[in-house]
Amino acid sequence: MYDQVVIQNKNQPKHQLLAADLRERIASGQWLEGEPIPSETELCAQANASRGTVRHALATLRSEGLIAGGQGKPPVVAHAVRSQSFSTFMSFTEWAHSVGRTPGQRTLELARRPATEEAAGQLELEPGTMIVQVLRLRLLDDTPAMIERTSFAPDAGRLLFDFDTDSGSIFNYLREQGVDLSRGKHIIDAVAADGEDSTLLQVPAGMPLLRERRITSSSTGEVKEYSDDRYLPHLANFTIENTIEERAAFTRAPSLALQSF
Amino acid sequence: MYDQVVIQNKNQPKHQLLAADLRERIASGQWLEGEPIPSETELCAQANASRGTVRHALATLRSEGLIAGGQGKPPVVAHAVRSQSFSTFMSFTEWAHSVGRTPGQRTLELARRPATEEAAGQLELEPGTMIVQVLRLRLLDDTPAMIERTSFAPDAGRLLFDFDTDSGSIFNYLREQGVDLSRGKHIIDAVAADGEDSTLLQVPAGMPLLRERRITSSSTGEVKEYSDDRYLPHLANFTIENTIEERAAFTRAPSLALQSF
DNA sequence: TGGGCAAACTTGTTTGAACAAGTGCCGATC
DNA sequence: GATCGGCACTTGTTCAAACAAGTTTGCCCA
Numbered sequence: 229m230y231d232q233v234v235i236q237n238k239n240q241p242k243h244q245l246l247a248a249d250l251r252e253r254i255a256s257g258q259w260l261e262g263e264p265i266p267s268e269t270e271l272c273a274q275a276n277a278s279r280g281t282v283r284h285a286l287a288t289l290r291s292e293g294l295i296a297g298g299q300g301k302p303p304v305v306a307h308a309v310r311s312q313s314f315s316t317f318m319s320f321t322e323w324a325h326s327v328g329r330t331p332g333q334r335t336l337e338l339a340r341r342p343a344t345e346e347a348a349g350q351l352e353l354e355p356g357t358m359i360v361q362v363l364r365l366r367l368l369d370d371t372p373a374m375i376e377r378t379s380f381a382p383d384a385g386r387l388l389f390d391f392d393t394d395s396g397s398i399f400n401y402l403r404e405q406g407v408d409l410s411r412g413k414h415i416i417d418a419v420a421a422d423g424e425d426s427t428l429l430q431v432p433a434g435m436p437l438l439r440e441r442r443i444t445s446s447s448t449g450e451v452k453e454y455s456d457d458r459y460l461p462h463l464a465n466f467t468i469e470n471t472i473e474e475r476a477a478f479t480r481a482p483s484l485a486l487q488s489f
Numbered sequence: 490m491y492d493q494v495v496i497q498n499k500n501q502p503k504h505q506l507l508a509a510d511l512r513e514r515i516a517s518g519q520w521l522e523g524e525p526i527p528s529e530t531e532l533c534a535q536a537n538a539s540r541g542t543v544r545h546a547l548a549t550l551r552s553e554g555l556i557a558g559g560q561g562k563p564p565v566v567a568h569a570v571r572s573q574s575f576s577t578f579m580s581f582t583e584w585a586h587s588v589g590r591t592p593g594q595r596t597l598e599l600a601r602r603p604a605t606e607e608a609a610g611q612l613e614l615e616p617g618t619m620i621v622q623v624l625r626l627r628l629l630d631d632t633p634a635m636i637e638r639t640s641f642a643p644d645a646g647r648l649l650f651d652f653d654t655d656s657g658s659i660f661n662y663l664r665e666q667g668v669d670l671s672r673g674k675h676i677i678d679a680v681a682a683d684g685e686d687s688t689l690l691q692v693p694a695g696m697p698l699l700r701e702r703r704i705t706s707s708s709t710g711e712v713k714e715y716s717d718d719r720y721l722p723h724l725a726n727f728t729i730e731n732t733i734e735e736r737a738a739f740t741r742a743p744s745l746a747l748q749s750f
Numbered sequence: 751t752g753g754g755c756a757a758a759c760t761t762g763t764t765t766g767a768a769c770a771a772g773t774g775c776c777g778a779t780c
Numbered sequence: 781g782a783t784c785g786g787c788a789c790t791t792g793t794t795c796a797a798a799c800a801a802g803t804t805t806g807c808c809c810a
Contacts, residue, residue, distance in 0.1 A: 241763055267790060278765045280541075283791090291552065296708075299791045300772035314733045410733040417726035418679035418697040436679040436697030447557060449523065449567075465678035468729070470578060471671060502793055528760060539795045544761090560761045561802035 246275050246285035254294055254305055264302040265295065293469065318412055318444065320366050320374065320457075321397035332367035335393040336428070340385065347379045350443065350454040360385025362393060365428050366457075372429045373463045378455040383407070399444075408446035409453070415441040416466055425458055436461060507536050507546035515555055515566055525563040526556065554730060579673055579705065581627050581635065581718075582658035593628035596654040597689070601646065608640045611704065611715035621646025623654060626689050627718075633690045634724045639716040644668070660705075669707035670714070676702040677727055686719055697722060 250265070259265055266274070271282045286303065289295045297303035316322045324331035340360050348355040359379050366374040378398075380388065384407050391401050403409055419439045426433040437458040444453040459465075511526070520526050527535070532543045547564060550556045558564035577583045585592030601621050609616040620640050627635040639659075641649065645668050652662050664670055680700045687694040698719040705714040720726075 243763075269790085280766085281764060284763085297791085298772080300774085300789085302790065314731055317731060412731050414729045414731075415726055416677055416699075416729070418699040418722040420697045434695060436681045438677075438679040447559075461679040465676055466727070468673075468675040468677070468727075470673050470675075504793075530760085541796085542794060545793085558761085559802080561759085561804085563760065 242275075242277055243281045243284040243288070246271075246277060246282065247288040249275075250285060250289055251292075251294065254289075254308055257308070259305050261305050261308050264297075264304050267302050293471070296471075314412070315399070315403075318409070318442075319397045319399040320376070321400070324368060329368045330370070331396075332370060333394055333396075334365045334367070335362065336365060337361070337363040338388065338393055343379070347454065350451065351379060351381050352451045353381065358382060360388055362388065362398070364393065368463060371463075372460070374457055374459045375425055375428050376455060376457045378453060381450070381452050384452045402452075407452060408448075408450075409444050410447040411445045411449070413443045413445075418461075419458065421458070429458075429460060431460065438465065440466075503536075503538055504542045504545040504549070507532075507538065507543065508549040510536075511546060511550055512553075512555065515550075515569055518569070520566050522566050522569050525558075525565050528563050554732065557732070576660070576664075579670070579703075580658045580660040581637070582661070585629060590629045591631070592657075593631060594655055594657075595626045595628070596623065597626060598622070598624040599649065599654055604640070608715065611712070612640060612642050613712045614642065619643060621649055623649065623659070625654065629724055632724075633721070635718055635720045636686055636689050637716060637718045639714060642711070642713050645713045663713075668713060669711075670705050671708040672706045672710070674704045674706075679722075680719065682719070690719075690721060692721065699726065701727075 253259055265271075268279055268282050268286070271277075271286075272279050275282060286295065290303070293307055294305065295303040296306040316326050320333075321331045338360070340358055342356045343351065343353055343359045345355050347359060347361075348357060351359065353359070359382060362376070362378045362380070364376045364378075365372055366376055384402055387402060387405050387407070388398065391398070399409065417439055418436050421429065421431055421433055421435045421437050423433060425431075425437060426435065429437075438461045440455075440457045440459070442453070442455045442457065443451060444455075445451045514520055526532075529540055529543050529547070532538075532547075533540050536543065547556065551564070554568055555566065556564040557567040577587050581594075582592045599621070601619055603617045604612065604614055604620045606616050608620060608622075609618060612620065614620065620643060623637070623639045623641070625637045625639075626633055627637055645663055648663060648666050648668070649659065652659070660670065678700055679697050682690065682692055682694055682696045682698050684694060686692075686698060687696065690698075699722045701716075701718045701720070703714070703716045703718065704712060705716075706712045
């Protein structure tokens with residue numbers, strides 16, 4: 229039963245395959261929310277793996293918040309859907325798709341210019357270094373939803389002049405080009421729409437906007453991108469789930485989801 | 490060197506002690522940010538533990554974002570400070586203390602009344618059930634910083650009439666009283682200050698506020714508390730860090746991805 | 751001097767075993 | 781009938797060993 233999977237993806241380690249399979253079983257509804265899953269010994273037999281490998285897979289699911297439970301009792305299914313992946317959280321395009329909306333963008337400016345004091349500070353560069361700045365209006369189902377002001381470090385920004393920034397995700401494009409974007413820091417607060425914001429988002433000046441300032445850096449800590457994104461709060465919000473024992477799960481939800489709370 | 494620690498806390502498992510010790514060494518500055526830490530083999534020798542145990546401890550730190558690194562290379566110190574704990578994120582009082590500010594509160598209302606349609610929905614009760622509602626102005630260094638509107642399920646709310654809600658953390662009080670508060674869901678967006686908000690926070694009506702709607706429930710999923718908290722955005726914000734790396738692996742210790750505000 | 755290969759070192763994966771500790775059930779006992 | 785063991789089962793912890801896979805170092809050769 230599992231051998232088939234193993235043969236299909238011989239490159240991946242067994243504990244990852246097992247984890248993917250368990251996720252699939254939970255997502256498909258084979259194991260319902262609140263129900264216990266088979267014991268470790270059982271899973272060992274089914275997957276033809278040692279207990280260490282099975283435990284590794286279970287730990288992965290636990291860290292994703294999919295299963296919970298304590299010593300002595302078999303783990304139970306906690307959530308049927310997994311929390312947001314890294315790229316879904318970093319990319320407006322991927323996020324929109326994942327919640328069933330159609331993303332869009334209109335690039336208003338793409339410029340190379342010397343870094344101001346502030347931009348240089350965020351990107352950890354010398355003031356005056358040439359950086360690349362992008363101003364984009366992001367749409368959800370053809371409606372203005374967010375205004376994005378991004379500054380890129382020179383090595384990443386350079387690549388943007390060979391890219392149609394109206395075509396989709398800059399984040400994914402840069403990753404494909406080999407730019408190391410593996411850490412994100414997000415600072416979330418609220419601001420009033422200024423003149424430019426209100427014009428572009430077609431709302432009155434002074435309207436509250438949900439602001440996310442995002443600093444994206446490489447695995448070694450080099451800052452590659454700094455962005456100031458301002459959302460219309462009735463179209464998007466941020467959701468965090470935490471547990472006393474699990475790791476926090478973080479999602480950006482469309483306001484539609486709010487109705488169900 | 491490690492034996493001392495082991496003797497002191499013989500009740501805790503070795504991998505937790507090791508993790509705590511490594512955290513301590515990072516926090517104390519013994520290992521600087523960006524520097525590699527000793528290899529697994531080295532740590533095995535130092536801690537007199539097997540490699541499995543050492544790897545378990547390292548996985549814990551990795552999931553806390555303290556260390557990073559890939560196969561072939563020794564892990565490097567990523568951050569010197571550890572992320573926020575569950576209760577620090579759930580309690581305004583604890584949070585304020587953790588960032589070196591003095592928290593305060595002025596209770597404006599404490600009432601038992603039938604649940605409105607909306608409140609009943611959030612608490613998953615029948616409309617009309619008697620619930621307890623608290624309206625508090627929260628202060629940072631004696632300055633208004635947040636307005637808190639909380640509804641409690643009957644069993645938790647009942648306890649509040651024996652508590653001085655001006656004295657500190659309701660969250661911690663309820664936990665001490667044995668109320669099972671172990672899961673939190675936070676929805677973050679922005680709203681304009683309404684009449685009451687503006688009066689209490691002493692800001693003009695319409696000013697953008699950072700809103701956190703919090704649903705706290707027990708480990709079994711029973712909703713115990715629903716709160717609508719509105720922060721002055723220049724006094725508080727939310728910060729989240731994420732990484733592309735797998736945060737998986739053997740983490741059940743209380744730890745969160747959430748960074749201090 | 752430079753390039754390239756190989757060895758030494760690192761972390762990642764996997765197995766098997768044994769014991770500790772917590773939970774739930776069932777039967778014996780009061 | 782209620783309560784208290786104890787047994788069977790579960791997950792948690794720890795060890796030891798071996799191989800796979802990626803990185804770094806340094807030496808040899810051109």
